[in-house]
Amino acid sequence: MLYTNSEVSVLVQAAANELTKFHGDVFTLFLAWLRATTKTRYNKDFIMEKRYTMEDTNGAYEFDEYLNLMYFLFNEDYIEENDMYAKAAKSKNYTDTWLFLSLHFICSLRYTDLVRIYHPDIADSPEEVIRRIQEDEFTDNEARMVLLSVTQRLCMLPFTPSKTATHAGIGSAKFHIPTSCEVHFGKLFALAEAHWRLAGRVEESLIRKITTYEDITRYMGEEIGELFLESDFRSRSATKSYLQVIYLLSDEVLGEKGPRLKGYILAALARSHKGSYGEFATTTFEYLKDAKLSGLTPEFVAFELLERGVLSSVTSMLLKMITEDGYNNLSVKNQTALIKAVGLTPFEIESTVAMIEQGSKNAKLVVKEVISSGADILTTLHNLGNGDAFSKEPECLCLRTAMGRSCPYAERRQCVGCQYEVNTKATLYLLISEYNRYYDLYSKVTDPLEKNKYKRLATEVALPKLSEMLSGIKENYGEDVFQEYENFLKENLSQ
DSSP states (O other): OOOOHHHHHHHHHHHHHHSOHHHHHHHHHHHHHHHHHSOOSOOOOOOOOOSSOTTOSSSOOOHHHHHHHHHHHHOHHHHHHTTHHHHHHHOHHHHHHHHHHHHTTTOOOOHHHHTTSOOOOOSSOHHHHHHHHHTTOOOHHHHHHHHHHHHHHHHHSOOOOGGGTTSTTOOOOOOOOOGGGHHHHHHHHHHHHHHHHHTTOOSSOSOOOOOOHHHHHHHHOHHHHGGGSSSOOOHHHHHHHHHHHHHHHIIIIIOTTSOOOOTHHHHHHHHHOOSOHHHHHHHHHHHHHHHHHTOSOHHHHHHHHHHHTBOOHHHHHHHHHHTTOOOOOOOHHHHHHHHHHTTOOHHHHHHHHHHHHHHHHHHHHHHHHHHHHTOOHHHHHHHHHTTOOBOSSTTEEEHHHHTTOOOSOTTOSOOTTOTTEEEBHHHHHHHHHHHHHHHHHHHHOOOHHHHHHHHHHIIIIIHHHHHHHHHHHHHHHOHHHHHHHHHHHHHHSOO
C-alpha cells in the first residue's frame, strides 16, 4: 500500500467521522493485517476511539453501552434469573434506581420533568402490593391498571416541558409506554408507590435521582453498577442517546433513506427478547437490517402498531390488503363475545352487532379514500405505529396526518367521531371508564328517561366500539394478545 502514515491517518480520521466504532475497528484491523502481510509505506497501527466516551459529559452514550444497560433493565429472562422484582420488593432503593434508569429508555424527558410524573393508584395496601409482587401473585392486568392511572392523568392533565414552560404554543410532554413494557412499568410504579407510602412520603416526587456509581452498585449490584465505573450515569447523555442512537443506527444499518424509528422500539425488543445479551444485540441489528433490506414489511409495521397500541379497523383492513388477503367481515361470534359477557338482551345484542357492521362499512370508505389518494400504505401505517400521526387529542391518532395531510376540520376542537380517528389503547381505556360511568349512573338514577339514556350510551356507543376494537386486536395481533385484552376488559367492565 503506497499511502504514508500521514495519509493513512487522514483516512482513519475520515472513517471515524462516518462509521460506527464497530465498522471503524474492522477498518483499522484490516490496515494492521495489510501492514503485517504486505509491504506498506506506513509503519504504524491505528486504533479507532469511541465517538462518545463515558468521560464525555455532553455526548450521547455509545450504542453498545446504551444497549447493554437496556438489556439489564428490561430483558424478561435476565430479570427472572436475577430475581429482580423480588429484590425490588425488599428494597425501596433498588426500586427507585431501577425505575429512574428505566424511564430514560422509553421517553426523552429531562429529570426536571420526570419528577413531575404523577403518582399511581394502587388497589391494595402498600404491604399487600409489595408482598404480592415479591411472591409473583400480582397479575399482568393489575400492573396495567396501575400504569393506566399514571398515563390517564398525563392525558387529562398534561404538562409542558420545564425548559420551555415560559414559551407559548409548546406541546405537552410526551410519555408513551410500549405494549411489551406495560407490565414491567406497572410493577415498578406499584412498588415505587408502595415503598413511598411506607417511607412516610418524605418526598413529594415519586421519581428519585440516583446516578452515582457507588449508589447504583450498592442498590442494584456490581454487574449493573460497573457500567458506570468510569463515569456516573448522566440523564442528559441517556436522553441524547434515546433521541440520537436510533438515528445513528438507522443511518448505518438502514441507510439515510431508511425508516425513522422511535427509541422505545429498542426497549420493546429488549423486553420481549429471549436469550443472552449477545444474542439480543445481534438480533436487534438483524431485525433493523431486515426492515431496510425488505423495505417496510407488514410484519415490521404490525410490530410497531402493536407497541404503539393502535387498535383500529382501518389499520386492520390496510394490513390485510398489503398482505394480499382480502378483508374478512368480523364474525358474529367475535362481535358478541364481549357483549354477552355484560348481559345484554338478544335485541340489544342484535342492535349492537348492526352498529359494529356499520362501523366496518364506514372504515371501508376511509380505506378506499386512502387508496385513491395515492398515499403509500406501509409508510402511512409506519407513521401510525411510530407515533408520527398526532391528533388534537392524546387518546387517539390521526390517519390524515399519517398520510402527510392536514386536518380537513380545522374548526373542530376534538377528534372523537371523526372518520380519520385512529383508536389506540388510550381510547380503549377511556371507553372502559366511560362505560363504567354510564353503568354507575344507570344504577343510581330513578327517572326512566334518564335510565334509558345511560343504557343507550353504554350499549350503543361504548360497547360496539369496544367490541370492534377487540376484533381488530385479534385480526392484527393474534389470539394471545386478543385473550389478554379480552380478559382485561372482562375484569374492568362493570356488570
